[in-house]
Structure formats: C-alpha cells, structure tokens
Amino acid sequence: MSCNYCHQQITRNLTLAEIFLPKRIITEQLCSQCSKKFRRLTQKNSCKGCQKQQSKEFCTDCSQWQKLFPDYEFHHEALFSYDQAMQEWMEEYKFKGNYQLRHSFALELKAYFKRKSNMIVIAVPVSKERMASRGFNQVAGLLDAAGIAHEPYLVRFSNGLSQVQKNRKERMSLEQPFKLTETAERVINNQEVLLVDDIYTTGRTIFHAAEVILEKRPAKLHTFSLAR
Known part of the structure; x- marks a missing residue:
C-alpha cells in the first residue's frame, strides 16, 4: 500500500x-x-457562521450574509484549513487533474457524513464547459471516493473563471449561476439538505446555491466543505 x-x-x-x-x-x-501537513479546523474560537478561525462571533463576510439572508440560520462546517498545504493539494487534484487524489480524505469524510445519514446530500456542480475541460466534478469525486450517496439536483448553467482566479470583489459580485432540476423541486420541500463544496472562501458560491434551494423550503439547509 x-x-x-x-x-x-x-x-x-x-x-x-x-x-x-x-x-x-x-x-x-x-x-x-x-x-x-493538513490542519484540522475546530469549532472553538471560530466564526459561528462559516467556521473561520477568529475570536469574533461572526466574521465580516457572515455579517453581510446575515443582512442579505436574515431568515436563513446559516452554519457552515469544514474539516481543514485552506492553507498552503491544502492549496497545493487542490492544485494537484482540481487543476492538474490528478483524479486519484479524490481518495485522500475518504476516511475523514466517511466519519463526518456518518452523522448526516438522514440528509439529502447535494454536491455543488460544475458547468458543462468545466466538466469537458477538467473531466470530473471535484466535489462529486470526493464524495464518491468516500462512498457517500449524493443527488444531482443542482445544475450550473454559467461558467466563467474559477473562483480562485477572482479577487474578493469579483467573487462577491457574481451573478446567480445555479438552478434546480425538476426532480429537486418536487423532493426538497420539508427535507433536510446538506450542500457540499470543496472550498469555502467568501461564501459566494455556497449562498448562490443555497438561495435556489431555500426557495423550495427545505426543513433545514446545512452546508459543508472539505476546506475553509
């Protein structure tokens, strides 16, 4: 081995x-x-919204999201810090296309999702253009490697540059790139949903996806990413 x-x-x-x-x-x-090499995040001394490691109750970004979504009780969870070690791993996996690396954190993901077995898991999708160039959805790859069932209920119809290639202002001003499938519109109502991404930075991607899911009134919407 x-x-x-x-x-x-x-x-x-x-x-x-x-x-x-x-x-x-x-x-x-x-x-x-x-x-x-990879630093685990803790709930202690972190933002109650997005788990950013800090002493304040809510970070600046989450304070802004609370104003935009006052009725959404947002609480994001992540396993690892998006530090240099994780950035290098993501570069190899996500951008250089080393698909075997999807197995790297399977044990940690299995342990986390074991407590979420009653939820509908939705992976943040990539666009058709991104799928054609990269060959895989990096979020779905992580979930598949860990044996975690997930549903293709979100569709990404807008492509554009990767979030990593955008500055903070550009990320925050992005237009809505997601829509739900017809199946999702029928089954999400009154169900607990867990939305999964690979990286959480400003929260723009997560909140775009959350916005269309919340319209269908799930019982609860949870969000998670491998790194934050």
Missing part, C-alpha cells in the same frame, strides 16, 4: 472490519507524514 499523495509505502495494521470484510480494505489513503 502506498500513500495516495507522495507514493511512499505505508505499513499499518488492518482494522477488524478490514480483516473480516476484505472488500472494505482502504488501499488509497495518505501516509502519516502527509496527513500531518
């Missing part, structure tokens, strides 16, 4: 589940050295 990221050999003891259920052996994962 080798590290999913650096390709060094990994030696570890199998878990009981892997011994008695061989199909569950996870052969794609990070080695201990690579795992240490």
Whole structure:
C-alpha cells in the first residue's frame, strides 16, 4: 500500500472490519507524514457562521450574509484549513487533474457524513464547459471516493473563471449561476439538505446555491466543505 499523495509505502495494521470484510480494505489513503501537513479546523474560537478561525462571533463576510439572508440560520462546517498545504493539494487534484487524489480524505469524510445519514446530500456542480475541460466534478469525486450517496439536483448553467482566479470583489459580485432540476423541486420541500463544496472562501458560491434551494423550503439547509 502506498500513500495516495507522495507514493511512499505505508505499513499499518488492518482494522477488524478490514480483516473480516476484505472488500472494505482502504488501499488509497495518505501516509502519516502527509496527513500531518493538513490542519484540522475546530469549532472553538471560530466564526459561528462559516467556521473561520477568529475570536469574533461572526466574521465580516457572515455579517453581510446575515443582512442579505436574515431568515436563513446559516452554519457552515469544514474539516481543514485552506492553507498552503491544502492549496497545493487542490492544485494537484482540481487543476492538474490528478483524479486519484479524490481518495485522500475518504476516511475523514466517511466519519463526518456518518452523522448526516438522514440528509439529502447535494454536491455543488460544475458547468458543462468545466466538466469537458477538467473531466470530473471535484466535489462529486470526493464524495464518491468516500462512498457517500449524493443527488444531482443542482445544475450550473454559467461558467466563467474559477473562483480562485477572482479577487474578493469579483467573487462577491457574481451573478446567480445555479438552478434546480425538476426532480429537486418536487423532493426538497420539508427535507433536510446538506450542500457540499470543496472550498469555502467568501461564501459566494455556497449562498448562490443555497438561495435556489431555500426557495423550495427545505426543513433545514446545512452546508459543508472539505476546506475553509
């Protein structure tokens, strides 16, 4: 078994589940050295809206979102800091197209989503143009690698530059790029929904997607990203 990221050999003891259920052996994962590169986020000393690590109750961005969406009880969760180590990993996975890296955080995602089994999971989609050039949806890839079922209820009809290539002002001024499928419009009402993205920066993408979902009155809308 080798590290999913650096390709060094990994030696570890199998878990009981892997011994008695061989199909569950996870052969794609990070080695201990690579795992240490990524900083886990905590709820302590963080923004109550988006989990930004800070001492204030709400960050500047979330204060603005509260004004725009006063009836939405927003609370975003993420696992890792979007620091240099995560940016380098995202560059390799998302922009250079190393699709094998979708397995890197499968264990962490499995553990998180185990508590969300009663929710409709929706991955933030990419446009047809982005899918054609990249070849995959990076968010769906992460969920698939972790064995997490998700529904294609959102459609992205606008492409444009990647959020990473935009400054803060450009991100905040983007027009609505999403719409719901006809199926979603029938099933979301009064259901708990979990909207998933890969990275949370200003929240613009999440709130665009949330806006069209909230129109169908879900019982609760939760949001999550791998990194923040």
